[in-house]
Amino acid sequence: DTAVSQTPKYLVTQMGNDKSIKCEQNLGHDTMYWYKQDSKKFLKIMFSYNNKELIINETVPNRFSPKSPDKAHLNLHINSLELGDSAVYFCASSQATGYYEQYFGPGTRLTVT
Amino acid sequence: GDSVTQMEGPVTLSEEACLTINCTYTATGYPSLFWYVQYPGEGLQLLLKATKADDKGSNKGFEATYRKETTSFHLEKGSVQVSDSAVYFCALSEAFTGNQFYFGTGTSLTVIP
Secondary structure, three states: OOOOOEEEOOOOOOOOOOEEEEEEEOOOOEEEEEEEEEOOOOEEEEEEEEOOOEEEEOOOOOOOEEEEEEEOEEEEEEEOOOOOEEEEEEEEEOOOOOOOEEEOOEEEEEEOO | EEEEEEOOOOOOEEEEEEEEEEEEEEEHHHHEEEEEEEEOOOEEEEEEEEOOOOOOEEEEEEEEOOOOOOEEEEEEEEEOOOOOOOOEEEEEOOHOOOOOOOOOOOOEEEEEE
């Protein structure tokens, strides 16, 4: 009965590869997010979707492409992985945009070698 | 633009000591303010929130008061436990900037027995 789940939990890959991270929420929320957390714990929002529509698209390389097939899922595809992409990626969801609590997934630790 | 500034860590305290983690914010309008906690190896989870000036959020012995005059939302606990060891994030969200969440840089707390 996990609220926000992500797969995989760990991802080790080589530079230049393409990989995807999947996220699912079973809370019935309308809004979903992707965050990147670096080694110093700094958290940066990457994307936000509301009812499957992209509403926040921060300055992120074009190699990162989110896809929301339905309100419960938000996947992140990364092309041509680089060393600097190594980080923990968190998916989150909230009832709607604004003042609502965000529920975070457990994170995906991506290591690019 | 909107931003959140937290005191730098890491913070190390003995069990039963008092905790204060400072947080100040810059916002255009009237934001809601949040404290999130991240335990080792996990995603963030909401600790407490306040949606208007002079509101006090509280949970698990932690408190924070929304002070508009000083643009602050300091996190306090009277007696910390080893289980409180985690990274704490201050955050804000306001409708004026599209309800985007702005997180502080996080403050690492270690409580020693």
